[in-house]
Amino acid sequence: MxxxxxxxxxxxxxxxxxxxxxxxxxxxxxxxxxxxxxxxxxxxxxxxxxxxxxxxxxxxxxxxxxxxxxxxxxxxxxxxxxxxxxxxxxxxxxxxxxxxxxxxxxxxxxxxxxxxxxxxxxxxxxxxxxxxxxxxxxxxxxxxxxxxxxxxxxxxxxxxxxxxxTSPHHEHTIGYGGDVEAKIAALVDALSADKSLAKRYPLRWLAVKLLEGDENVLARVREGPASARVQSILSSIDSDEYEAVMADKRYEAIAAILPQVHRTDIKGATFSDMVDRVVTNRYLGIPIFLALMWGAFELTFTVAAPFATAIEVLFAWLAEVSVTSLEPAWLGSLIGDGIIGGVGAVLVFLPNIFILFLILALLEDSGYLARAAFIMDRPLYAIGLPGKAFIPMLIGFGCNVPAIMATRSIESEKDRLLTILVNPFMSCSARLPVYVLFAGAFFGAQAGGVMFFLYVLGIVVAIASAKLFRSTILPGEVSPFVMEMPPYRIPTAMTSLIHMWGRGSMYLRKAGTIILLGAMVVWALASFPYGVEYGSAESFAGMLGHLIEPLVAPLGFDWKVAVALIFGFLAKEVVVGSLGVLYGTGEETLSEALLVDPGLSSATALALMVFVLLYMPCVAALGVIKKETGSWKWTGFVVAYGIVVAWVLAFVVGHLAPFIIGGA
CATH class of the missing domain: 3.40.50.300 (P-loop containing nucleotide triphosphate hydrolases)
Known part of the structure; x- marks a missing residue:
């Protein structure tokens, strides 16, 4: 059995x-x-x-x-x-x-x-x-x-x-000294009146936590019959002082054990020590970190390019076959232009997504990313962010949703809120398909460098925003940052692949849900009213796009881009999916269709990538911001501030780009 x-x-x-x-x-x-x-x-x-x-x-x-x-x-x-x-x-x-x-x-x-x-x-x-x-x-x-x-x-x-x-298990207790032990005994006696509590938890352990001022345990006791006596005992003590005394006693017990079980033969500086002298150096640390990130993006683009091209050609062929072969015509258009054109345009970038996540998993598992947090502590502190904010910001490169959740490790509410407000500027993996599409189509061999520029721009905007917020709406002292350096390890293939799959599979699930839904909605808007040319200015999509176009025209964007940006609110990948639907590429790949569009140029492409980087978090991230801040005011502020910053910087970049990259 x-x-x-x-x-x-x-x-x-x-x-x-x-x-x-x-x-x-x-x-x-x-x-x-x-x-x-x-x-x-x-x-x-x-x-x-x-x-x-x-x-x-x-x-x-x-x-x-x-x-x-x-x-x-x-x-x-x-x-x-x-x-x-x-x-x-x-x-x-x-x-x-x-x-x-x-x-x-x-x-x-x-x-x-x-x-x-x-x-x-x-x-x-x-x-x-x-x-x-x-x-x-x-x-x-x-x-x-x-x-x-x-x-x-x-x-x-x-x-x-x-x-x-083996049952039962006894409690291996630490002796805390006469005064503390007397208080523990008094609390145990008081707590024994609460039969429900006594049945569920060891009373001595509860007494120790009460003396330490543990709010979670205090809340459990307040609900029961022992509350009055417990509060009476606790009112006469300083919980911070008792917590410090008990911590000292625990370390005394450990110090008594260690010499009897542990011996060290000092062998000089370890490998981790020698590497840390270089990678955490105050002058070399940040350049090394930036160089590694640049290398990651170059490798992501270079290695993935042939696989992405093959997938793109395959989906273009499937879309063409569906449109020309399936009857009735609307079904062929739905499957070819809508589902394959929209979802397929996003799945093209699976190789890039998985390669980037694999590189980040290797850096994390090796122990390097903890060093990156350490070297970023000084610049973060200078702009008003706690060093602990670096970890959620780094997670934001994968997805802003768990990154915002990760701010729960920050004790100060002000520091936590500040980190939440700037986190959406971290370029999540959902934006990567937009970068790969436009950088690959318009910048060729410089595509990896363009992607690196966008990630750095997101960091710079987050830092500048944090400095602005700390000086205005969220003033206060920054909480100190203490962290431990894990030793360097050789990452195992299985662990790194599991990390890669765990993050990359999220992208696949979105392709089968949110992106599919978005593509079908855009197809319907592009197909109706009945009788209009698919994806024309007379379609519902065209009407919607022309309504929004005046707001984005100064940035060089036309109505198709306007529609894609609207639906990018669902998920940033939907920007690519929407363009795949609206361009109805047929025999052409989406990259080819964008290149021959007279309304698009390398300057416009760069401005669009900057706008997608900054303009607003996806609906899932906004939901988490609302839940974590408990405020529609702060959620609305994130949206409004992001759109304004995105519009201004996209305008500047779009107008300066011809002078920088030498194109119109």
């Missing part, structure tokens, strides 16, 4: 937890959001020794005192979902810091297994860890793992299964 158990993976950020999760579950993963919370949830399934195991990858957290949304999700899952076992992934190269979370997990009484990860790197730098003695001190199993090579994973799962079968 198969038994089902649930195992939670937890640990500090940058300990290799996601790599280990990917190695364990492979392709058997599901990514969504936690119910009611815009924080990513990853689950996977494996089978071992007659057990069907659900593995849940929790957001990274440094402790069980929750501040950010990520930490609250991780802690609440352990408290309320009560997994059968918890695997704490520990960075073997930084044992002292990682064991702080261990002391809190064992206090909670959950069945814990330690995955001593990156053990090979610890050994390479001269560290020796006695796992047997460490296990005896902590009273939990300790397993050596190397997530990037899959070492120790079978032993790890077997240890977790054994822990899941």
């Amino acid at each position: 198969t038994r089902e158990i649930r195992i939670a993976l937890t640990g500090n950020p940058n300990v290799g937890k996601t790599t280990l999760f990917n190695e364990l579950t492979g392709s058997r993963q599901h990514v969504g959001n936690w119910p009611g919370v815009t924080v990513e949830k990853k689950t996977g399934r494996i089978s071992r020794n007659g057990y069907e195991i659900e593995v849940v990858d929790l957001p990274g957290t440094y402790s069980l005192t929750a501040y950010s949304a990520d930490e609250i999700v991780a802690r609440n899952f352990l408290l309320d979902e009560k997994p059968d076992a918890v695997i704490q992934v520990v960075d073997a190269t930084n044992l002292e810091r990682n064991l702080y979370l261990t002391t809190q997990l064992t206090e909670l009484g959950v069945p814990v297994v330690i995955a001593l990860n990156m053990a090979d790197m610890a050994e390479a730098q001269g560290d020796t860890i006695d796992r047997t003695r460490l296990s005896e001190f902590l009273e939990v199993p300790v397993v050596r793992t190397v997530g990037t090579r899959g070492e120790g994973l079978d032993d790890l799962i077997e240890a977790a299964i054994r822990e899941a079968k």
Whole structure:
């Protein structure tokens, strides 16, 4: 008989937890959001020794005192979902810091297994860890793992299964000293009156969290009969002082254990140290980062070009066959001009999307992107953004929706709001098809450089806007930025490919939903009223375009571009899909049709790309902005400000482009 158990993976950020999760579950993963919370949830399934195991990858957290949304999700899952076992992934190269979370997990009484990860790197730098003695001190199993090579994973799962079968689990407590222990005892006595709370959580752990001033735990206690006595006890203490005392006691306990289980033979500077002297240098760091980004875009365009051309020719042929062969004529036009012309025009850029995501995954998995956040801290601080804002801004290169969600890791509400307001200027992957189409058609060998210019322009506009907002509508001090540098690692092919597929598949899903819907709506507008020439000025699309055209005519855009920009509100890829429908390319590819349009030039193409970069977030991003800010005012501000900035800069670029690129 198969038994089902649930195992939670937890640990500090940058300990290799996601790599280990990917190695364990492979392709058997599901990514969504936690119910009611815009924080990513990853689950996977494996089978071992007659057990069907659900593995849940929790957001990274440094402790069980929750501040950010990520930490609250991780802690609440352990408290309320009560997994059968918890695997704490520990960075073997930084044992002292990682064991702080261990002391809190064992206090909670959950069945814990330690995955001593990156053990090979610890050994390479001269560290020796006695796992047997460490296990005896902590009273939990300790397993050596190397997530990037899959070492120790079978032993790890077997240890977790054994822990899941062992019941009950005691709480391994820290002694906090006479005064604190007296307060803990008083709180435990008061809390015992709340039978419901006592049944669900360890009372000592609740008492410790109350003394630390944990708002989430305080809210749980306020709802029950113990609230009055608890508040009376807490009113006489300074929770910040108690939290500091208890943190010191935890580190004292760790300091007592470490010399008995850990020995270091110093071997001088590590490989990570030597590389960091160059890539995080205050003078070289930013040029190196920009050079790597430029190389990524050049590689994206160069490698993908032949594949994209082949796909474009294939869809052009399919569209022509559909229009000329299918009856009735309207059905052929719907499938050829609408569905294939619209969706096909977007799918052409799949190679570019996947190659760019693969490059970013390799940079992330290697540990370099954490360095990029470090070197960007100084310039960000100077303009009024916290260093933590760099991570959401970097995620924005993939998609603004999870990037805006990622601002939840920023504690200061003002800093968080400022980061949300400027994040839409980060050039998400949805804009990439527009760049590849127009840069490839009008700029040839310089296409990669043009794309790099657009990404840098987005960053510059975001920085300038942040400086403006910090000086006017959101004044205040910037919160300090503290982050940990993970060691450099050689990315594994499977982990990088899973990251690439997870992000790229989102693009495919949009092609089958939002982009398909947008293409069909544009086809209907281009086909009616009945009897008009398809895609003509007399069609509904033409009427709509001519209504908007006066607003964009100073930028050099005609009515077709106006229609595409309107529908780009659904998703930026729909700009390309709409143009594919409206141009009804037939035997020509969309690139060829754009090149022979007398209303388009290299200057107009550059202005259009700048406008698409800046003019407004897609409807999904606006929905998240509304949810995260809780304000229609700020959501409307993002739209209005973006359109104004986009119009002004597109006008300037369009009029200066002939002098810069030598074309009209």
